[in-house]
Amino acid sequence: xxxxxxxxxxxxxxxxxxxxxxxxxxxxxxxxxxxxxxxxxxxxxxxxxxxxxxxxxxxxxxxxxxxxxxxxxxxxxxxxxxxxxxxxxxxxxxxxxxxxxxxxxxxxxxxxxxxxxxxxxxxxxxxxxxxxxxxxxxxxxxxxxxxxxxxxxxxxxxxxxxxxxxxxxxxxxxxxxxxxxxxxxxxxxxxxxxxxxxxxxxxxxxxx
Numbered sequence: 001x002x003x004x005x006x007x008x009x010x011x012x013x014x015x016x017x018x019x020x021x022x023x024x025x026x027x028x029x030x031x032x033x034x035x036x037x038x039x040x041x042x043x044x045x046x047x048x049x050x051x052x053x054x055x056x057x058x059x060x061x062x063x064x065x066x067x068x069x070x071x072x073x074x075x076x077x078x079x080x081x082x083x084x085x086x087x088x089x090x091x092x093x094x095x096x097x098x099x100x101x102x103x104x105x106x107x108x109x110x111x112x113x114x115x116x117x118x119x120x121x122x123x124x125x126x127x128x129x130x131x132x133x134x135x136x137x138x139x140x141x142x143x144x145x146x147x148x149x150x151x152x153x154x155x156x157x158x159x160x161x162x163x164x165x166x167x168x169x170x171x172x173x174x175x176x177x178x179x180x181x182x183x184x185x186x187x188x189x190x191x192x193x194x195x196x197x198x199x200x201x202x203x204x205x206x207x208x
Contacts, residue, residue: 012108012129013106014108014111014132015054015055015058015103016056016057017096018045018058018113018114019089019093019096020062020068021060021062021063022062032064032067032071032116033071040071041118041193042068045114045115045120047075048125050075050077051125053126053129054125056077056100057077057078058099059115060095061080061081062081062085080095080099081095087167088166088168090169109153110152110161111151112149112169113149114192117150117189118191127184128140128150128151131182131184132152132182137154138153138181139151139181146171146175147175147181148189151174153170157173160173
């Protein structure tokens with residue numbers, strides 16, 4: 001195998017965790033299965049991850065697990081059931097990370113992304129991965145004056161991700177130490193779909 005030339009950058013080996021376990025209580029229906037432009041949100045999120053360099057891609061299931069699993073049955077992703085999904089986001093991140101590292105223990109980084117951000121795209125994933133590779137820091141989307149998901153965490157943060165508790169996800173890791181995070185201004189990622197009104201608003205802004 002030829003060696004990389006001077007200045008060549010070795011691609012980042014990173015996997016992805018797509019969070020799709022929540023109960024969608026404010027929506028009144030399973031958010032991962034909500035269709036936008038003829039495609040369920042979970043499929044949109046999975047497609048975005050698979051169109052990037054992220055491998056493996058793990059989808060964390062909880063509420064409505066059978067329906068979500070069926071929606072992505074033809075996609076080359078892993079699924080893991082989080083029986084404690086009602087305890088909050090942290091439990092799903094822990095479940096996803098454990099499954100991901102069980103399948104690919106040599107990963108250098110991991111993308112954590114919810115499935116309810118309709119603006120999530122392969123380009124967003126690639127830009128965050130490139131930012132992490134360039135800086136060595138957590139690479140996070142920034143919107144609404146805060147850092148948030150999607151975000152790429154390096155291997156040095158895996159233990160902290162695996163120790164998360166509660167329903168705040170990785171918010172403390174993303175906003176606790178400004179020097180630890182490289183932020184990418186992505187205001188469109190601040191729009192997630194939690195209620196029927198959110199869906200109406202998104203569709204009105206993105207007709208057709």
